Amino acid sequence: MKARVATWQGGDPAAVEASLDEIRARSESGPPEGVPSTGLIVLQGEDEVIFIGLFETDEDLRQGDATLNSMDPPGNMGTRSVAFYDVPIKLEAARA
Secondary structure: OOOEEEEEEEEEHHHHHHHHHHHHHHHHHHOOOOOOOEEEEEEEEEOOEEEEEEOOHHHHHHHHHHHOOOOOOOOOOEEEEEEEEEEEOOOOOOOO
């Protein structure tokens, strides 16, 4: 499994909230077309938002990265950096 981690820093707080609301609304049906992701986690701190996209293969990661790079982010999210990681362990809690 692979992960694409996009970190946005320094965005206007009101614009960041509006952007996250727009992303929530768009993502109700799953990842955007052209992003073969198996999951997405969004972390929000005081001055940054981190998007962690999970992908099964290197090819899926490359395709998803290309698609996401071609999209304009909604609103003023700040400055973006992107990194890629292997995911050697992924645990999920069992639900009762």
